[in-house]
Amino acid sequence: MTPEPATADGGRPLRADARRNRARLLAAAEAVFTAKGTSASTEEVAREAGVGIGTVFRHFPTKEALLEAVYVARLERFAEDTRLLSLGRQPGEALFAFFSRAVEQSAAKNALADALAEAGIDVRTASEGVGRKIQDQVGALLAAAQQAGAVRGDLDLPALLALLVGASHAAHYAGDDPDVRRRTLAVVLDGLRAQVS
Known part of the structure; x- marks a missing residue:
């Protein structure tokens, strides 16, 4: 999957050097905002x-x-990473890997979302297309994992997403204690697994 080409204000695709500059700026911005927080300057x-x-x-x-x-x-x-998870992995392993990555990355994502909300930007509108894509991919991961018998059958996508939000908050609450974060995530993942009778 190739991302949409960046466009100039008039809708024309950017020249190759301008695309490279834009990509370099995005990578630099992400590095700066991750290291110093969203209050870092342009x-x-x-x-x-x-x-x-x-x-x-x-x-x-x-x-x-x-x-x-x-x-x-x-x-x-993240959408591309999620799509790639199902390639070469067992369905349950793919879903659990997605869930773990989403929890690990939630703090940085939430900091950006909070900064946008404070600036009056509707985060849901800004990410509507990619958000829908991620939900579709997660739904497919869940269905495949349930079909393989790796994940409990009574779990639907809204419940899975609610658990993901809860696990992300739990990871935030655990702070810098990696052992607490790991054990908390393990408990949640155990709760997702199909019960063996």
Whole structure:
């Protein structure tokens, strides 16, 4: 799956060098916001990317636009990772790997979502297309895992997503204690497994 090509404001595809600059800016922004939080400045992003601040604002006219682009790019990457999970894995293993990755990445995703919400940006609207794609992929992972007998049959997608949100909050609550995070996630994953009689 290839991501949609970035476009200029007029809808024209960006030139190759502009696409490279945009990709470099997104990678730098994600690194800066992950390391320093979403309050980090666009100047720090420009320095990390090795470009001038004017280049940042040519691609992203506001910091909020940059945060939104980072958020959507992160979800696009997660969607691709989710799609790839089912290749070469047993269905239950694929679902559990998805769930574990989603919990691990939730803190950074939630920090971006919170910053966007504080700026008045509707996160659901901004990520609507990729969010639907991820839900479809997760639904397919769940169905395959249930069909293989690896996951309990009474679990539906809304319940799985609710458990994912709960497990993400539990990981946040556990803070920097990796043992508590690991054990908490193990309990949740055990609850997803089909009961062997």
